[in-house]
Amino acid sequence: MNISYNWLKDLINIELSADETAAALTRVGLAVEGIHAFGDDKVFDIDLTSNRPDCLSHLGVARELRVITGNAFPAKPRSREEDAAEAVPFPSLLAPDVVKIEDPDLCYRFTARIIRGVKIGPSPEWLVKRLESVGERSINNVADITNYVMLELGQPMHAFDLDKLAEKRIVVRRAKPGEGITTLDEVERKLDESMLTICDAEKPVAVGGVMGGLESSITESTVNVLLEVAYFDRSSIRHTSRKLGLATEASYRFERGVDIENLSRASDRAAELIVELAGGRLDDFVDVYPNRLTAPVVVSNDISRAVRRLTGLDVPVNECLRILTGLGITSEKQDDSSLRFTSPTWRHDIAIEEDLVEEVARHAGYENIANELPPAFEAGEYQASEARKKLLRQKLADIGFDEAISYSFIDTKFDGQYEPVPGIVDEKLDDKFVTLRDSVIEAAVRMRPTLLPGLLDSIRFNLNHQRRDLKLFEIGKIFANSAGENSMPAEREVFGLAITGGELLQKHLEPVRALDFYDAKGAVEAALEAVGFPSAEFRVSEIDHLRLGQSAGVYIDGGLVGSVGRLNEAISASYKFRAPVFVAEIDLEAVLARNTAGVFYHPLPKYPSVVRDVSFIVGRDTTFDTVRDAVVDQGSDICRNIGFVDVFEGKGVADGKRSLTVRFEYRSDERTLVEDEVADAHGRILETLGNTLGIVPRG
Amino acid sequence: MNIETESFTFDDVKAEAKEYQRWVAETLDTLTRPAFERFMHFYLDHASVLDFGEERLSSGHIFGGTEPSQNEWIDRIEAGRVRFTGRKSGIAKLKSKVGQLSLEERPLFGEDVRKLGKLLDYSLEFLINFARNEVVENETERNRLDVTLPGRRPRTGHLHPITILRQKIEDIFVSMGYAIEDDREIETDYYNFDALNIPENHPARESQDTFYTTEGFALRSQTSTVQIRAMERRGVPIRIIAPGKVFRRDTPDMTHVPMFHQIEGLCVDKGITMAHLKGTVTEWLKRLFGDDTVTRFRPSYFPFTEPSAEFDFSCFKCHGTGTVGSWQKAGGGQDDPQTAAGTQQTERCRPCKGSGWIELGGSGMVHPNVLKGVGIDPQAYSGFAFGFGLERMAALMFNIDDIRHMFENDVRFLEQFR
């Protein structure tokens, strides 16, 4: 809102300079964001909060200055015309012949003034300058005057060409089905029954409180004017303005609330100026006021104490009353010595004692409120899982991962491509996923049921920027609908990662080797280890978005918590990924909810162990875990450990086979093992493996 | 000790010494010029022990192509050792001759032979030492590393700047006795609006600003929702900080994103005033930006607080002055003001746009309707709340010009933060 310093000075005596005035207004909550010079004037750009529509005018700002400066308003605003135009009283019985309000729930008060014999023409220079100073363009004298009075007193108004109104009357009513209007901006608009219109005897001539119609507007040939100054229901104006996609200076003010008791003053002021600047004479004035607003009343036992209780400021009652009275909030002593405060009709935000406290506090000055810390309370606390999540993040950063944060809404095209972590999506539902009504990003209306599309989008974004070796992870929520009437969507915190390219060393520009499945798996292991689960199990699994044979389900204590593997060809191709991409997604919430195993110390071995490395030729379906499990099942009490040494395919190994080298560790807690014992146990294990898995040591 | 043959009395000893002398000269003649120069250094360093005759060494020398660290030279010296000190060597013959001499001649001859023997031992030892030294030096040279090359370790990854900032702020508040809380991101209108005293027709409720699901749930538009759920669960007194994602229907541009992170603080107890709000906000900003940070509170309006205030803090870059010194180069050259020609200039500070203040967030005393809504008596309890956006703060702190980078996950962006 642009406010002219000179204009303010017309309304109230200000001893402060323009800069001082700006600072003083900012201090009480009318934030002056900028001051620019306009001729000999200074114009303030004031950023008003939505609760203060009363300050959308010079009068409103002057009211704040009344409290700031302690100066009273002059008895009457200085006017360029010495002889105030006199309103011609109108017999109220005849009023309905001129103005009829059919929907008083939407139009609380309507005044109409007839001015006859005006001459439409350019505005005088002072008026043009005034308007220009606050960024308004001059149109013609009558239009400028309505604009000027709105900026001065805060009351929007509209001038009709009386002779273009059918039967020269006004009917205020909801639009009828099928009605329309071409508004001043020359746009043809369809109206509906939810919208309030100002009509003549036949048709809508204005969208009430939003914009006038083109046909009935003032033109150079206008002679007789009907000046509308009215009060409309705030939410009705908001509704109509939104529905038409038409926001105007008038609708902006009406929907926030104008001063219903200021209508005739504003009408008078405009009429005076029209007579002065456009000639003509005043005729009938009609004031239809069917729906009176009751001014809110606040009772306070001790306003000074209330201020102290909420702000710590010590403001004596007299000073409280000076501030409130200056703002137009009147007080009346009650029998029980409490005070009964009445809000002025221009304020729509005074309802409770706390509102009065704010009025007092902002004028007493927030800068006078002390800086204190509340008394000690109890120890702070992180969220229960934060420490472990912090470790997880740090661990992944340590092994080269960058942390991603992606939008929680994704494109619907990803539906069905990914298999979300278990237990979140209810497959029985027709509508499994949470969907937004609309989005600000093209097609991104799906609340993500998986982090992977976001991570893969980021991989592609980076590939497009010449970064080929990538490791990204993200921790965030995924969403899915849950069954049951009115049940809220499920939210689950998960952990996801995506890698591609090669393994980078710090400050080395070329990777040292290509990343593969085991890098993704290693990262998952590291992440789970960081949150207390060092021995997750990976089982061969078929996962929708992963390539067969390079995918694994991730299990903790037998419970499936997610998956890891190589992104399948279809998805890779849709992203035009040339290098393989490996992804993992883990239900972090489920993992963190599990109890971590405690540490259980084993006494250090007293006797030496004997180690045997054996290379087996195995088919690709014989996994290391199968071999290990078979050995464990065999149950040798001296075979204490089976570990992985090496695997390879190729030279010296038949096609379709692998050479898997495993280390057996034999040890006893009672004695040093003798060669025969080891040979015996080892032989039996090899025999079992031969019998159960059909694998034999390499020749 | 001198290799000069004149020091020997007997002709056959003298002849053997001469033979050796020739061999030494020949051997040294095979050395390359640099190797010979290194030999001269080595020789001068050890000159107190041996004297090969400096003039002989430094003049009339022929240079060969052998490096003393190579087998060829070492073999040559080994061969020399066998030739001059082995069983069939001249000195061995001379030694066996000692016993055949008369008693008068024997001591004198013996002395000559002993002297030559010692000379040969020392001298050959010296040549071998030189060769060994050359081998070591050559080895060292071959194994010389470029210690400035990068070390070997996995590339260090990076946490997201929002995580970094959130963790810092959480640490501060936990140390000030606050509990960290978070809750649902998809909310009901009740938690997103009603419980926060945002009435049905309030502009903030318009669907232009809020994302709605087809089922009519709202994506939370502020983390104040967490305040309500936390007060319901924990009751009062309460001190919490709620960091989390929030959603607004803003089309992404340089300064807007439809999803961002907020931190909300809430403290409700008996006797809490705006002074505590000011003190608390000032304290954590000081802990984050330094002790000289000052804050400014301006009256404002939020439906869920009354009275309400916006808070600013003195710019961390210019310390509230609005200007920063910059070095204006005079033509090319170094950026270092100490060495380059140029002038010191002041320019408008970027983070605060020259105002000296950075507008950070909103705050106020919790509205009595909010307290009543969760069953807290606003006559007995009062509280303050404040909130601010992390992306905006990070953008200011890290000088990020386009806020959309926050969610692009561009590695070139991410790797700039620690």
Ligand SMILES: [Zn+2]
């Ligand atoms: Zn600054």
